[in-house]
Amino acid sequence: MTTTIINARIFDGQHVLDSTTVTIEGDRIVDIGGPAPAHAEVVDARGATLLPGLIDAHVHTSVPALAQALRFGVTTELEMQGAMTGDAQRRASENSDIADVRSSGFALTPPGGHPSELFPAGERPGGPPRGDGPAPVMPFVTTPEEAVTWIPRLVEAGSDYIKVMVDDGTVEGHPGLPYLDQPTLDAAVIEAHRLGRIVVAHALTVDATASAVQAGVDGLTHVFMDRPHTPEIIAALADAKAFVVPCIVLDASMMGLTGEAFAEDVRVSSRLDPAWLAALRSSIARYPAGRLDDVLATVAALHRAGVDLLVGSDASVPVPYLGGVAHGASVHHELQLLVRAGLTPVEALRAATSVPARRFGLDDRGRIALGLRADLLLVDGDPTTDISDTLALRTVWRAGVARSL
Numbered sequence: 001m002t003t004t005i006i007n008a009r010i011f012d013g014q015h016v017l018d019s020t021t022v023t024i025e026g027d028r029i030v031d032i033g034g035p036a037p038a039h040a041e042v043v044d045a046r047g048a049t050l051l052p053g054l055i056d057a058h059v060h061t062s063v064p065a066l067a068q069a070l071r072f073g074v075t076t077e078l079e080m081q082g083a084m085t086g087d088a089q090r091r092a093s094e095n096s097d098i099a100d101v102r103s104s105g106f107a108l109t110p111p112g113g114h115p116s117e118l119f120p121a122g123e124r125p126g127g128p129p130r131g132d133g134p135a136p137v138m139p140f141v142t143t144p145e146e147a148v149t150w151i152p153r154l155v156e157a158g159s160d161y162i163k164v165m166v167d168d169g170t171v172e173g174h175p176g177l178p179y180l181d182q183p184t185l186d187a188a189v190i191e192a193h194r195l196g197r198i199v200v201a202h203a204l205t206v207d208a209t210a211s212a213v214q215a216g217v218d219g220l221t222h223v224f225m226d227r228p229h230t231p232e233i234i235a236a237l238a239d240a241k242a243f244v245v246p247c248i249v250l251d252a253s254m255m256g257l258t259g260e261a262f263a264e265d266v267r268v269s270s271r272l273d274p275a276w277l278a279a280l281r282s283s284i285a286r287y288p289a290g291r292l293d294d295v296l297a298t299v300a301a302l303h304r305a306g307v308d309l310l311v312g313s314d315a316s317v318p319v320p321y322l323g324g325v326a327h328g329a330s331v332h333h334e335l336q337l338l339v340r341a342g343l344t345p346v347e348a349l350r351a352a353t354s355v356p357a358r359r360f361g362l363d364d365r366g367r368i369a370l371g372l373r374a375d376l377l378l379v380d381g382d383p384t385t386d387i388s389d390t391l392a393l394r395t396v397w398r399a400g401v402a403r404s405l
């Protein structure tokens with residue numbers, strides 16, 4: 001089947017194009033700027049903007065969560081700890097009703113380390129049974145040797161990239177948590193790179209971020225929130241060419257700022273079920289001492305220093321104590337917060353499209369270009385000048401399969 005979208009403003013993942021026409025055939029983009037073929041179904045996009053499908057670079061997900069993401073125009077979620085590897089990922093990739101997904105599998109952390117403190121007493125982090133095998137368990141490691149032993153097992157089980165936790169619990173209200181020490185981090189990065197996997201680090205403090213950067217990680221799944229940035233930490237991240245997924249929405253929730261005001265937007269609330277709406281209207285509130293203005297200033301400084309910024313939400317499950325965020329919806333909230341931090345709307349949109357695709361080696365998506373996957377989003381208005389127009393959702397194409405939003 002061939003579809004031609006005509007009269008669209010086109011943001012290709014990097015720039016606004018002069019062309020106004022895109023043709024897709026099957027699951028691919030086959031023409032940009034040319035006329036509609038005689039047999040094509042024509043979609044008149046006058047007054048609307050066509051963008052690459054959005055990418056959320058920090059989630060913990062499931063089939064229902066991936067379905068919700070797609071309803072918000074998110075065509076790919078990148079899981080940063082979870083069970084969406086192997087067969088679960090393959091099944092997801094074949095399901096046109098849900099976003100596509102990549103996953104780190106489970107992250108390296110010491111016994112009792114983050115995220116153990118988030119779980120009720122008696123429960124420990126790990127995955128649900130998968131039907132095709134035992135429940136995945138957290139790779140608990142405390143030494144370089146254990147890290148080097150675990151990483152090939154994670155790769156074997158389908159981890160698309162490796163995640164490490166560097167968290168002493170300061171901002172979760174659990175100071176004194178055990179966390180990976182420098183030699184273990186160093187060894188983990190070397191082993192992951194040897195096996196061709198990039199490494200991402202969870203770090204919420206300046207010190208933990210510095211340790212991860214010293215080890216040579218490729219990216220940070222949060223921006224630190226314990227204190228204002230210093231020139232040294234900004235320079236360290238820039239010099240290392242590390243990317244940052246700031247998850248400003250998550251930091252705000254950690255500080256007790258709810259998603260209540262964002263949920264007032266009927267374009268958000270109308271797409272969420274009661275459990276997710278209640279979660280979005282809640283907040284995590286474990287670090288009331290934090291200052292959102294500091295985080296916004298850090299994001300601005302990283303941007304000025306040329307650090308790649310990626311949109312991420314840290315959405316997981318719809319429970320109030322992990323609230324303030326919701327799959328799909330919070331990608332749009334994060335875009336608005338990046339603009340509030342000082343990015344232009346076009347720069348923010350790059351952070352949800354071409355930049356995550358480039359940093360995670362997803363060469364088939366994140367841009368509107370010949371031969372790429374037809375992961376596309378059509379919204380009314382012009383989000384390249386007014387970022388909130390990303391919520392004027394009209395149609396998403398997921399590998400060429402259209403869905404009205």
Ligand SMILES: [Zn+2]
Nearest residue numbers: 058059080314
């Ligand atoms: Zn997370």
